[in-house]
Amino acid sequence: MVRDRLKIDPSGKLNGRGAYLCEKPTCWSAAGRASLSRALRHELHEDDCALLRQMTPS
Numbered sequence: 001m002v003r004d005r006l007k008i009d010p011s012g013k014l015n016g017r018g019a020y021l022c023e024k025p026t027c028w029s030a031a032g033r034a035s036l037s038r039a040l041r042h043e044l045h046e047d048d049c050a051l052l053r054q055m056t057p058s
Contacts, residue, residue, distance in 0.1 A: 006040075006048035008055045017041055028056040 007014060019039040021027050031052070037044050 004042065006042075006044065006051055008051070023057050025057050028052065 004016075009018065012018065012020075017040045019031075019036055021031055033044050033049060036052075
């Protein structure tokens with residue numbers, strides 16, 4: 001079974017569940033694993049969290 005991967009979609013046009021995070025780095029760091037998991041209705045794994053950290057605006 002292949003699990004769904006977290007994707008960063010700046011256009012907001014990909015199909016599926018999404019969560020909006022503004023461009024402020026503080027919003028990205030405040031978006032904890034539990035709150036994003038709940039919003040996306042998807043368990044976030046460590047590689048998903050690593051992607052979020054990598055894509056956090058500076």
